[in-house]
Amino acid sequence: MDKIKDLKVWKVLKNFFKKIWTYDIIHPICYSIIVTMVIECLNKRNLSGIWMPFTSPVIFLVNMLIIASCLSIGMMFKKRAFVYTLISVGWLGLAVTNFIVKSTRKTPFTAMDFLLIDDAVKVAPMYLTFINIVFIIVLIVVVIALLIILFRKTGKVETELSRRRFFLFGFFQSALVILFTYATIATLLLHNVMGTDFGNLSNAFQNYGFTYCFTTSVLNRGVSKDSDYSEEYVENLKETIDSTTTDEVTAQETPNIIFLQLESFFDPTEINGLEVSEQVLPNFNRLQSEFTSGYLSVPVFGAGTVNTEFEVQTGMNLDDFGPGEYPYKTVLQNKVCESAAYALKNLGYTTHVVHNNDATFYTRNKVFTHLGYDTFTPIEYMDGIELTPNGNWAKDEILTEYIEKALNSTDGSDYVYTISVEGHGDYPNEYPEGYTPEITIDNFPDSENQTGFEYYVNMIHDMDKFIGELTDMLSQRDEKTVLVMYGDHLPTFNLTDSDMKHNSIYETEYVMWSNFDMEKEDVDLEAYQLTAYVFExxxxxxxxIFKYHQTSHDSEDYLKNLTILEYDILYGDQDIYEGESPYTATNLHYGLDTISITGTYEYDGDLYVEGTYFNDYSTVLINNKKYTTEKINDRLLKVENASVNEGDIVSVAQIDSDGTELSRVMYTVPASTNEDALDERFLRLAA
Structure with a gap:
């Protein structure tokens, strides 16, 4: 009897689901449940996504409804199975990408990353092996091929409706799903069950789900307009800011100011239980004990250097922008922004950037014109670069020479914003051939990557030697100078808050050195407060913005009013400037040395270009045609099997690794001169 009863129950359930399945709107909802489970398994990097409907039903519902809204678009097409599959593959592809990205940089994949594709291509070979890259390409090709086959094989929905009515009926059903999704999320946001501002992006993706967070990163960009924002409100803020302004100073009364952003730099002894064979940062630790220092809360972990740059240079809080947003890639592409450089230019400072990496990385070559810099010296204008043992990055020791050149380039005070790169990942799990680490470590919490971390420790130990050389050089100058050094973020290892003595993976350290007496005053700061503090x-x-930090950091509405100022300056009516910004984009000059061509001549069948300050990025062009160029030394370039005639235009261009031309100098070939004299000159130059 029990068996017969079970069969009846099963039959009833089967008929029920069969009846339900006749409703088209049920299909995308059911498919979305499966897709969401798989996505969350990838997001959480375990199988907990399968149980999410029971452990976090509200969060799962939100993520599932977003997927269902996307899949519901398929109801407007007769090849529904193909459209459902195409959309599902798209979301799964994003989830897989997030899985891979988090394995390398430790922060989730967001919509903003699509703006970083050019930069990702540059660094991909450092994180992925050739086999990895080939596998990814093959996988993409296979998926596309399978989708094409599916499109051809998939049948159409049989219906008596006309094409127009079929589309409209599907549109109506899709609209119902989308409206229900919107109403559900809006209600949850209203009751603070869900959030849109993610202070910790990694935690948000774990707490709210990949689909919701990724969608938020698409829709939420820039600084939101506060309900209190108005001309009158901003004017009141300005009165408060201006009422406490200190006496005006000039560049003649203030020292040179150098900011040094150190790539992935922090004291590894901040990790609980870590053992090191010798002191890793003797120079930095000594400066911490003698000069103003403290912890610096930064907006990123493992990657996102330019977001720490942005906070330090502008005083703006990245938490007020969209999830995962890079202002360098969004608003600063076209907007001039109040910054430390513009503030100091008002006092007569000359402003410089020095960076031992590509000029175009994160489009810095464009952004720095919108942040008020006069000169930019990237790696394309440096000579004598030494690479790290794995050959991926330039060592930081080269920066001392170019910081000194920036200081020597003017008679007045200089502001030099310097970005280092030596500590950058990826960190190898096997040492490069012939390399022996100076420092060894033990008891690293991420034991699988202990060799990689040991390599990293030795790189920052080398960076510390650079810090010692830099402060020695600055100490010997007769110009007053302040040097502010800080780490942009922690390196890309599987560290957690509990691994750190200070209980946060979003804190690095800073020190404010000077070659004149300044009282030591240790204080912990947010990255967006650092410049205002130094100025004060x-x-x-x-x-x-900096004056606001100096005058209002203890006020009850401190962060709210900061958000309003940020909105007004970048997106609003610029009432803080009475309607029109006083800042204009600068005409950025590349390099601190004058590259020139002083002559061209032929020798032994090849063309030689003589000049000054050539380097490995110098490329010869003859009448605008680019030629493969060999650098003999900083005064001589060689082009094999080339010749020129009187009146030809010979150029030397500084060309980035991605082919972007940054600048060029030109030379018109004169009438022929004495060949014997040229031969003699060549031998002298080549020596």
Whole structure:
């Protein structure tokens, strides 16, 4: 009897689901449940996504409804199975990408990353092996091929409706799903069950789900307009800011100011239980004990250097922008922004950037014109570069020479913003051939990557030697100078808050060195407060944002009013400037040395170009045609099997690794001169 009863129950359930399945709107909902489970398994890097409907039903519902809304578009097409599959593959592809990205940089994949594709291509070979890259390409090709086959094989929905009515009926059903999804999410946001501002992006993806967070990163960009924002409100803020302005100072009364952003730099002894064979950062630790220092809360972990740059240079809080947003790739592409450089230019400073990496990485070559810099010296204008043992990055020791050149380039005070790169990942799990680490470690919490971390420790130990050389050079100068050094973020290892003595993977350290007496005053800061604090210690009161930090950091509405100022400056009516920004984009000059061509001549069947300050990025062009160029030395370039005639235009261009031309100098070939004299000159130059 029990068996017969079970069969009846099963038959009833079967008929029920069969009846339900006749409703088209049920299909995308059911498919979305499966897709969401798979996505969350990838997001959480375990099988917990399968149980998410029971452990986190509300969060799962939100993520599932977003997928269902996308899949519901398929109801407007007769080849529904193909459209459902195409959309599902798209979402699964994003989830797989997030899985891979988190394995390398430790922060989730967001919509903003599509703006970083050019930069990702540059660094991909450092994180992925050739086999990895080939596998990814093959996988993409196979998926596309299978989708094409599916499109051809998939049948159409049989219906008596006309094509127009079929589309409209499908559109109506899709609209119902989308509206229900919107109403559900809006209700949850209203009751603070879900959020849109993610202070910790990694935690948000774990807490709210990949689909919701990725969708938020698509829709939520820039600084949101506060309900209190108005001309009158901003004017009141300005009165408060201006009422406490200090006495005006000039560049003649203030020192040179150098900011040094150190790539992936922090004291590894901040990790609980880590054992090192010798002191890793003797110079930095000594400076911490003698000069103003403290912890610096940064907006990123493992990657996102330019977001720490952005906070330090502008005083703006990245938490106020969209999830995962890179302002360098969004608003600063076209908007001039109040910054430390513009503030100091008001005092007569000359402003410089020095960076031992590509000029175009994160489009810095464009952004720095919108942040007020006069000169930019990237790696394309440096000579004598030494690479790290794995050959991926330039060592930081080269920066001392070019910081000194920036300081020597003017008679007045200089502001030099310097970005280092030596500590950058990826960190090898096997040492490069012939390399022996100076420092060894033990008891690293991410034991699988202990060799990689040991390599990293030795790289920052080398960076510490650079810090010692830099401060020695600055100490010997007769110009007053302040040097602010800080780490942009922690390196890309599987570290957690509990691994750190200070209980946060979003904290690095800073020190404020000077070659004149300044009282030591240790204080912990947010990255967006650092410049305002340095300015305050030097008696500088310039820039609305920096003045606001100096005067209002203890106020009840401190962060709210900061958000309003950010919105007004970048997206609003610029009432803080009475309607029109006083800042204009600068005409960025590349390099601190004057590259020139002083002559061209032929020798032994090849063309030689003589000049000054050539380097490995110097490329010869003859009448605008690019030629393969060999650098003999900084005064001589060689082009094999080439010749020129009187009146030809010979150029030397500095060309980035991605083919972008940054600058060029030109030379018109004169009438022929004495060949014997040229031969003699060549031998002298080549020596």
């Amino acid at each position: 210690r030097l008696g500088i009161s310039e820039g609305n």
